[in-house]
Amino acid sequence: MLKLFHAPMSRSSRFIWLLEELGADYTVEYVTIPRMDGSGQADAKNPHPEGKVPALEHDGMVITESAAIALYLTDLLPAAGIGPVVGDVRRGDYLTWLFYYAGVIEPVLTFSFLGLADNPGLLRTFRGPPEVHKRLLDALANGPYVLGDNFSAVDILVCSIGAWARSALPPGDLMDDYLKRCNERPALQRAQARDAAP
Numbered sequence: 001m002l003k004l005f006h007a008p009m010s011r012s013s014r015f016i017w018l019l020e021e022l023g024a025d026y027t028v029e030y031v032t033i034p035r036m037d038g039s040g041q042a043d044a045k046n047p048h049p050e051g052k053v054p055a056l057e058h059d060g061m062v063i064t065e066s067a068a069i070a071l072y073l074t075d076l077l078p079a080a081g082i083g084p085v086v087g088d089v090r091r092g093d094y095l096t097w098l099f100y101y102a103g104v105i106e107p108v109l110t111f112s113f114l115g116l117a118d119n120p121g122l123l124r125t126f127r128g129p130p131e132v133h134k135r136l137l138d139a140l141a142n143g144p145y146v147l148g149d150n151f152s153a154v155d156i157l158v159c160s161i162g163a164w165a166r167s168a169l170p171p172g173d174l175m176d177d178y179l180k181r182c183n184e185r186p187a188l189q190r191a192q193a194r195d196a197a198p
């Protein structure tokens, strides 16, 4: 059984979406986390080593970090076809985008949000929002999804940024149309219904 440790309207929300896309048999354990506004606190029942979400529990193992959870789940449940598996020609592209998301997109957008996007050391190491935006738009120009023809877990990660702050993603119709296409998916509608604690 898969158990997702989840706090409403957080980075774990996108994993309810992914689990719905995968047709997974799963439970949601609602936990509290410290919020930016000072409310909330770490929850003793959350197994994440830092009390964060998402955390996924499966067969006695705890998996953390969004890109790792995405890869774990799409490898575990390949039938839905939304995470190219080993042997698929798109596997390299899939891994590239998952790791680029975790290693570059999230840091760059976070630094930018914090007003640090002009820091020379950060720019040299990660590049900045213009480069991230260009990579996304170049991929979507060959779309309709980041990996091309097929919707994947990468799209869930990217769209979750748009749900948090549309302005963090490139402006324009290409991105707007892409977000609309992803946001209309029935699995997301089902996930949104489960996001808040019952």
Ligand SMILES: N[C@@H](CCC(=O)N[C@@H](CS)C(=O)NCC(=O)O)C(=O)O
Binding pocket: 010, 011, 012, 033, 034, 035, 050, 051, 052, 053, 054, 064, 065, 066, 067
């Ligand atoms: N790199 C982690 C980040 C997880 C993260 O920062 N989650 C936030 C919620 S969006 C959290 O749990 N914050 C509570 C805290 O910082 O203690 C991932 O992508 O899974």
